[in-house]
Structures are given as C-alpha cells and as structure tokens.
Amino acid sequence: MDMELFNKGLIAAGFGLAGVFLVLILFYLVTKLMLFVFRKFPEK
C-alpha cells in the first residue's frame, strides 16, 4: 500500500465529509431563515 497516496485519501475523505456537513449545515440555516422570514411576512 502506498502510504503517501493513502494519506492523500485520508485528507480527501476528511475534507469531503466535513465539506458535505458544512454545505448541508448552510442549507439548514438558509432554509430556517427563509421559513422564518416568509412565515413572519407572508406573501400576499
């Protein structure tokens, strides 16, 4: 096993999984914000 390559894989996996969480956390916050705003000021 190529340890250098495996280390790169570990970095990719770490950043990848953290990135998915980060993006979905952002989606969560934005969705909550949109729901808050548009429930408070409903469309006419």
Add this chain to the structure above:
Amino acid sequence: MLQLFQSQGIQELFQGIIGLHWGQIVMFCIAGVLIYLAIAKDYEPMLLLPIGFGAILANIPFSSAIGHDGFLKILYDAGIITELFPVLIFVAVGAMIDFGPLLQNPFMLFFGAAAQFGIFATMLVSLALGFDLKQAASIGIIGAADGPTSIYVASKFARDLLAPISVAAYSYMSLVPIIQPPVIKLLTSKDERLIRMESRPVKIPKIVRILFPIVVTVIAGLIAPISVALVGSLMFGNLIRECGVLERLSKAAQNELANLITLLLGITIGSTMVADKFLNQATLLIMVMGILAFIFDTAGGVLFAKFINVFLKHKINPMVGAAGISAFPMSARVIHRMAQKEDPTNFILMQSVSANVAGQLGSIIAGGLLLAIVPILLR
C-alpha cells in the same frame, strides 16, 4: 470443399461464430442475469434491462453497434464523455423531487450528510486495495446510492471503470431492501427501533419552495464550483416543478426526458461492458466495494442518529438515519416498513422521506466535493 471453407469470403461470413470466445459467453450470462433481475425480480428494470441488452450488443464479435461508427459508440461519445446524459437525468430527477417533506423538517438535512460516510470510507478501503486516488474516489461514489452521480464522477475520474461502477451502483440501489435491514438491526436495540417521532404537517410558503433550489445552487456552486453541473441541473428541474407556471415543461422533464435519457443511458452503459475490459479482478473488487459502501452508508446514518440522540430531548428513531442515503424512495420505504414491523402503530414515513430527500442533496454535494478535492491533492 476445404478450400471453400478456408477462403476469406466464407470466413468473413462466419466471423461472428469463429470470433466468439469464453469471455463473451460469460458476458452474455451476466447480461442474462441483469435482464432476469429486471424482468422477474423488478430490480431497477428501467436501467438493468437496457444495461443487460447493451452488454449483449457489445459482446457479439465484430458487433456493428460498438465499432468506430457504431450507434452505441456515438451515444457514448455524445452522452457519457460529454457528461450530457447524467446532467439531463438530473434535470428529470429534480422535476420529480418534492422537497416539501425536507422543508417541513430541515433538521433531517444532517442525516443526508451523515449517510455519505460510506463514500469516503469505501474510498479509503479502495486505496488500501491498490486503486489510485481517482479510481478510489470513483468506487467510493457508489456509496452515493445515486446512479447519475456515480456515472458523472466515474466518467471524469476513471472511464475504464465506468461499466462496473454503474452496474454496482444500480444493482445495489435495487438491493437496498436486502442490504439495509440487517445492518440497522445489528446497530440498534429493539427499544431504539420503537422510538416514536412526532410529525406535524406544516404549510411551506410557496416562495420558500421556489427560492430553495436557487439558494441551494448558489451555495453549493460558491463552495465547489465544479458541482454546479450536478446541483444546478437537479435544482433547475426542481425550479421548473415548483415555479407553478411551467407545468408542461415539468411534466415533460418528469416523463419524456426521464424516460428517453434513462433508456439511452442504460444501453450506452451496457455497451461499455466489453468482456476484455469487464472480466477482471478490478470488477470483482468493485462489486465487493459497492456493497461495502452501502453498508458503511447505513451504519454512518444510524450511528450519527444515535450520537445526536445523546443531546436531544425528543429522541430520533435511529433507523431514520439510514434513510439518509440517496436511494429514493426505496430507503424511506424500507425504514418505515421496519418501524411498522416492530410496532404497527409507529409511523415514521414522513421523517424517513425527509432524510431520504436530504440524502439526494448530500450525495451530489459529496460527488461535487470529491471532483473538487481530488485533483487539488494530485497536483
């Protein structure tokens, strides 16, 4: 008579039979199994049947379907190499997805992230088995449980492995009802499987439904621009659905576009299953890695749900975590059925569907991030 048989004209006439070797016969058998699973077992028939038949067309010796001017080669160059088919499929899928359940319960987005664990864990196992980083990432993405994403990433990173990766992705997606329950049972107690979750239908303002696909595209695009083709096409399809003024286009995307591209995609992928390239150790390993990816995904979702339950007052049924994979709506149905089996009065379908829809978002984000990260690491 012998001279007649040895003459080039006669040999050319029988070149199909003379050119047949054991590898192609094995591929006919594999194609037969795929067609059988599609017709007799109803496992992803829209894809497994065209893939199976495409494999037959590709393995007939001197097949005119895959040669330089063969129609399958033309489709491959036009639809797979250019990534057009997966992207168009995403437009169709986007038009089919109702994000309503997710918008009612946005917390479920986290399960869409946790259940992508299998992608990254499988990538590491593949690296340990000797695949290079791009190949390992393409194999890991089988864990996205999302055919078009697997095809998109594999066509960018490892075209040689496109056929086994696609076959593994679609086969295991159809086997979710068999793969997930034992893993979930192994990781949860009966008490946990009996947890009830409140579900209160909430009205989602129309403006939020319209803004959601736009905002998601912008956020994902700003973080990983390379994911724009994937996320953007999915969300474009969803915007057509939700805007309320393009009903005809929405229906066309859900029906005509989805059917046509699925048909072409399946037979084109099947045409890449040529014996010389398909029958090797790598294919076998990819099939094993594929099932491993689904197991890791399921475990990741369940364990994450158990972890956050430590901090929650109103506990989450950990089985819902397993629905965070992208195999929609099969995974949600499996989880709901399991809950009903434990307690027929326990309904967790809404929550499972929310997690499942979140999984669709999570899987394409994971694919996009891998496409962004791996080339940077290889520089």
